[in-house]
Amino acid sequence: MNRMTVIVIGAFLTFLTSWVGLVAYPYLQLGRFMPATDEASGDVNPPPLSGLAVMGQHVYAASGCVYCHSQQVRQIGIGSDLARGWGARPTVARDYMRERPAFLGTMRTGPDLANIGARQSSAKWHHQHLYQPAVVTPGSIMPSYRYLYRMQKIQGQRSERALDLLPPNVPPPGYEVVPTYEAEALVAYLISLNRNYPLPEAPEPTE
Numbered sequence: 001m002n003r004m005t006v007i008v009i010g011a012f013l014t015f016l017t018s019w020v021g022l023v024a025y026p027y028l029q030l031g032r033f034m035p036a037t038d039e040a041s042g043d044v045n046p047p048p049l050s051g052l053a054v055m056g057q058h059v060y061a062a063s064g065c066v067y068c069h070s071q072q073v074r075q076i077g078i079g080s081d082l083a084r085g086w087g088a089r090p091t092v093a094r095d096y097m098r099e100r101p102a103f104l105g106t107m108r109t110g111p112d113l114a115n116i117g118a119r120q121s122s123a124k125w126h127h128q129h130l131y132q133p134a135v136v137t138p139g140s141i142m143p144s145y146r147y148l149y150r151m152q153k154i155q156g157q158r159s160e161r162a163l164d165l166l167p168p169n170v171p172p173p174g175y176e177v178v179p180t181y182e183a184e185a186l187v188a189y190l191i192s193l194n195r196n197y198p199l200p201e202a203p204e205p206t207e
């Protein structure tokens with residue numbers, strides 16, 4: 001065998017090994033998840049997202065929320081996520097089977113959001129918080145997402161979608177603040193984040 005053949009075979013084997021390790025094996029292990037049907041309730045888990053929440057996933061991605069928020073509840077022994085109240089059980093691979101991409105995240109400048117919908121299911125709170133986080137959570141360093149809202153003149157009656165903002169964000173008399181479609185979608189997505197449903201491979205820890 002001359003040297004060129006050895007180099008070509010060596011390069012091929014190097015790429016083949018990494019392809020098996022990074023593509024083929026993970027696909028066999030994780031690529032064929034199906035939703036699980038809970039025998040007691042008949043629910044299909046993980047539940048499908050509404051169309052509005054799927055749109056909200058795109059807003060979440062575009063707004064860079066993943067730079068400060070993770071969506072993964074770690075096992076007992078690896079971290080204190082359960083003790084912090086971030087979920088009833090650790091998250092597992094099947095929890096993310098409907099997500100493209102899954103926002104696992106690597107940074108926790110803010111709290112984990114894997115189950116924010118279970119902790120905070122009020123759309124009103126989320127809008128107040130996104131509009132100016134520090135008003136509802138004093139001292140918050142989360143940036144304001146005010147550009148997802150629109151101030152407009154009240155035409156006749158106040159809009160049903162108008163926000164009841166807290167001072168100092170109350171709009172001047174005759175004006176109202178309404179969420180854009182993106183803000184409505186983002187909040188629908190946040191409220192849908194609840195991974196506390198049962199899965200056979202993820203029982204709730206007993207200790």
Ligand code: HEC
Binds near residue numbers: 111120140142143
């Ligand atoms: C620069 C970092 C940063 C970014 C970017 C960021 N956040 Fe936050 N977030 C925080 C911090 C810090 C907190 C904790 C203080 C608070 O509640 O405001 C927080 C809290 C939250 C909470 C409340 C969590 C709880 O357990 O009460 C929600 C919901 C939230 N963020 C959603 C979002 C969404 C949605 C986006 C993107 C549109 C986003 N955050 C972007 C830093 C960030």
